Amino acid sequence: MRGMDFAIEEGNDFSKFDDDGRAKRNGTLMTATAHIITAVIGSGVLSLAWAIAQLGWVAGPIALVAFSVITWFTSILLADCYRSIDGKRNYSYREVVESYLGGMKVKLCAIAQYSTLIGITVGYSITTSISMVAIKRSNCFHKRGHQDGCHMSNNPFILTFGLVQIVLSQIPNFHELSILSLIAAVMSFAYSTIGLGLSIAKIAEGGHVETSLTGIPIGNDLSSMDKMWNTFSALGNIAFAYAFSTVLVEIQDTLKYGPQEKQVMKKATSIAISISTAFYMLCGILGYAAFGNKAPGNFLTGFGFYDPFWLVDLANLCIVIHLVGAYQVFGQPVFGFVESLSKEKWGANKFISGEYPFNLPFLGTVNFNLFRLVWRTCYVIFTTVVAMLFPFFNDFVGILGAASFWPLTVYFPIEMYIAKSKIPKFSFTWIWMQILSGICLIISLLVAVGSIQGLIKSFETFKPFQSMS
Template sequence: METQTGGFGENTKFDDDGRLKRQGTLMTASAHIITAVIGSGVLSLAWAISQLGWIVGILALTMFSLITLYTSCLLANSYRSPDPVLGDRRNYTYMLAVQNNLGGIKYQLCGLAQYGNLVGVAIGYTITSAFSMSAIKRSNCFHSNGHEADCHESNETYMIWYGIIQIFLSQIPNFHKLSVLSVIAAIMSFTYASIGLGLSIAKTAQGGEHPKTSFTLEVTNKQKMWSSFQAIGDIAFAYVFATVLIEIEDTLKSSPPETQVMKKASAIGVSVTTVFYMLCGIMGYLAFGNDAPGNFLTGFGFYEPFWLVDFANACVVLHLVGAYQVFAQPIFKLVEEWSSKRWPECDFIVREYHITIPLFGTWSLNLFRSTWRTIYVVITTVAGITFPFFNNVLGFLGAASFWPLAVYFPIEMHISQSKIPCYSSTWMGLKFLSGLCLIVSLLAAAGSIQGIVQDLTNYRPFTSVS
């Protein structure tokens, strides 16, 4: 067996940490980011702007994109930590980066925030995919039976099918094997966002009386105030990918430096998604006005061109199939590595069975990996069936993850690594940014929780219908 003897020689199979040489590039990292960022969040942006008005809505999109790009570059710097003995030490996960840079209680809080958010995203993607699948069935029903037909569809069956697909895909061993799936998912995200944009432009260009829009934020009643807070949470959810940034960076080749490539990938990913978000949010708001639906793809009446709306919703499903895996892999890795260290002698946990599959080569089967990942998918699917609240769930996930994961920890690690003096102008500026984002996250969380509570008052479990 060939071993590493130092440096990054082309003839070695291993990187400086003794692991198999990483093969990720700027393209694959950008695809992972776009897959993670352009997700179900884009579908709610027209609604978010309708709650905030033109000025505040566009300003919120701009500010979240700039903050996300800045803090992502700070977080990328945390992939390697200086070590007096080992030199630059790799941090394979977000939690490990926080542990090596901040340690203590912050490490535990990071784990709670990160993995809680990853579970929440899996649930949110299950809900969104089911809504898109049921929208396809409803669209065909309206087309066949007329616009007045009763075409309501149960969402539970579609969530179960989505879960079954994820059980099979979850057997992909690790993040390094997801590149093809991420590229396909990224293409799907561009496709449905472009279709939604095109339909919005077409609807706006039809002429006639245009839907009413608001230039400024209009808080006319208490419910409108809560909806405005929730809209901020939806925008925050649309941008957050910090939960998987370090894991994506760990897939990159060692040369050029991972940090350098990751910053470029972040710039590409955030720039591309911001352009799409602006176009979809603005044109969706122009098309529907203050009555914009929570999922703007469902706002075109399910009528004509029904096949194009069907195709867009199919792209949503295909994208979220891949995005689910991007967000699930860090949880899979955490549990599997902890278990193998805790019970290294247990064959059920550590033994790999190599199975030859005709035309596909050799498949490595691990019984614990297969069992645990199946259980995880089942849990997230059942949770999605139990609480199928699209907009409120997205808003809460965005609010709960944006400040701690996308702002607080990246800033704190940057201050620690750069040894920025307390109360210096740089320190004060970073703390002010962190405090401002905390306030925004708290307001967004409050709005989303209020919306979930309101939904629960009129909801019966396992009876979700679109």
């Protein structure tokens, strides 16, 4: 209401503002769905064939469906909590937790959310560089033959991605990302479809690939302990593939104001998760059918596919374009949190709050802020350096899945919904929700242990800033 009063006092056109005094939101079912698909169908899809190979024909698809249903259910609960009981908007996940739970849980939520978001942007820097290298390696294989290793450093490509993100990070806020998200969503469908097509072609070629109901069998190459760790890491990869709760509230905050606001978000969530799950099932199952127990950790850059080389190049180019946008979807909440906190403390400082309009060709008037430039540039540099230091794809993805799945996807949405709906303690609904949360906590802990074990093994041959593909 203070924002509304301020807008009126300044003589602004009230039709340009929403109920909270902020600029009118223009988000629709289509843009919200695009944002979610951009966030969900990310680098996680690339590791699903490997994850199914660890789990096998039975547990693999069951795990995919289970994570899908849990994510959908808890996302619906979270969408219900976007507005406080008094109707006030909450602009971030942390604000929703503060509104319904408060206390120490707000700090725990902030730690879990922002560390996960930072981790995801680091992970996307790693994945993008691997895809960029894969394009060059694919062309190299085409010219020199498959026997040539064609190995090259990832670092120049991580740096290139970082330079692009420094520019894109100057986009002021989440509300300006609609076009970028739509492009990224189209790209995610494109490379997933290419991957599916290549898998089907490989299956049609014939040839024997070894698969199993229980995944890669224990034997000379795999001890029972390694099998267990790989299984936990595979669950983490699947959990990460559905990670978007960290930005759900920010996506909902882009929707047009109206009585159907909450329903639009729920519908967008249902559509996006349904589409994502269909793609995941196809990519995971057909990828496993194509490669069997030797499925690579990243099925478009692990070079199970060599030809047609131009199609492999196109798929990896689509991954690069998609992750350019996805980095921003996950980075904007971090940017917004630091900038809003800085304005609260040092709002009178022109370096922090001063906006300077610039006219740019084809873009019109763009507001430039010095603090935004410096802080966001430093953030991108940080994620770029970390990506060059720790270029471990599958284990990194597994840890991110473990870190985000239970606290952000399950625990906080359930606890906030219980508080909002005033569900009595020890009632039937309360008990089964707590059981669901407890089971997911155990899974997250097991995944974390498995992924950490994988990282420890990777560190045995690790050399800083010398990652090669």
